[in-house]
Amino acid sequence: MSTHWFSLRFSSRRFGRWLGCLLILPLAVMLSGCDFVVLAPSGDIAAQQRDLLVVSTVLMLVIILPVMALTVFFAWRYRQSNASATYKPDWDHSTKLELVIWAAPLLIIICLGALTWLGTHLLDPYRRLDRIAPGQPVTEEHRPLKVEVVALDWKWLFIYPEYGIATVNEAAAPVGRPIDFRITSSGVMNSFYVPALAGMIYSMAGMETKLHAVINHEGSYTGFSANYSGAGFSGMRFAFHGQSEANFDQWVAKAKAAGQTLDRANYLELERPSENEPVRRYATVDPNLFQAILNMCVDRGKMCMNEMMAIDAKGGLGLEGAYNTLPLEYDKFARRGSILGPRPSYVASICTAEEAEAAFRAAQAAGDDSIGPRDHSPLRGAGLLRPWTRPGLPGVMSQLDVPALSSRL
DSSP: OHHHHHHHHHHHHHHHHHHHHHHHHHHHHHTTTOOOTTTSOSBHHHHHHHHHHHHHHHHHHHHHHHHHHHHHHHHHHTOTTOTTSOOOTTOOOOHHHHHHHHHHHHHHHHHHHHHHHHHHHHTOTTSOOSEEETTEEOOTTOOOEEEEEEEETTEEEEEETTTTEEEESEEEEETTOOEEEEEEESSSOEEEEOTTTOOOEEEOBTOOEEEEEOBOSOEEEEEEEOSOOSTTGGGOEEEEEEEOHHHHHHHHHHHHTTOOEEOHHHHHHHHSOOSSOOOEEESEEOTTHHHHHHTTOOSTTBOOHHHHHHHHHTTOOGGGGGGOEEEOSSOHHHHTTOOOSSOOEEEBOOOOHHHHHHHHHHHHHTTOTTSOOOOOSOOOOTTOOOGGGOTTOTTSSSSSOHHHHHHHO
């Protein structure tokens, strides 16, 4: 009897120690120095998202905690050894309990739905900011800072068109100034995310996504890609600096002092896949570079996506346009070492409407009467040679007698 009592007492003591360790564990986590940046952000948009998360969690706990407590209470209250508990084997319905069981969750769902609807519209990343901080609305004096972001393999490129500079794996913004991000990708889809600033937004090739945010406290914060994009994904991180106006001006001056130029040729070299890239700064940037990246026509002579869509909207170039392709010396498939797929090619560029207008005016000024007025009718390909009659094209039926061949068939 004494041995059984001793072992039981020893087991209870050991259980008490384990229970004490489990109770201390949350405190140890809180004191471990972890930075709960999502719950303690430094940007107003991220703070509003945090509040939405906290309020939604509390509303759900209004149901979850009572259910968990009642589960334990009923198990203890109606255990087999409790002879004083009420025993009703024929009980099967209670209107009061049904009202409580269904009405409480329904009210919670209504509240969550209202909060979600409001948050979806008020915190839309495409929506311009209407406040800098609680009680501080955006005024005309708050001039937005435009930042063009390009997700590369595996690094981030930031272009500041207002200042004519660019940086790799480093961004900065003045405290209290709205930030207008324009985001795209060179190829693989990524996700732009600075937890202290705002929510994440995807970056996709040939598409532009937007994000409006503001940083409210000075400091250095971490940004990264939240979408797996290949071998160098783990090193695809950058530093985001929230600075005073004076420090931001110094940061811009530091970039201008770098002396490097980011033109199209240098961008094509930068675009090549690389891992764990250090911070780079460019003193000058091609002003049309971001639009060329967005329209996938950084290579000289390559037709831009918006030009191609404009031609398609007018009816296209017909069969003749099928041969408007040239091989690319630098292509994504080739640079990735792939041996699959056809020979890389692209649609060759044609002159834009502005260039055609300028050429027409120059010809008129030179007295060239061979150039007539512009034809604004839709492009239909009417009157062009058929593909097999076009000379000088390999692999086409330029040497065949088409009527004789038709008669034999």
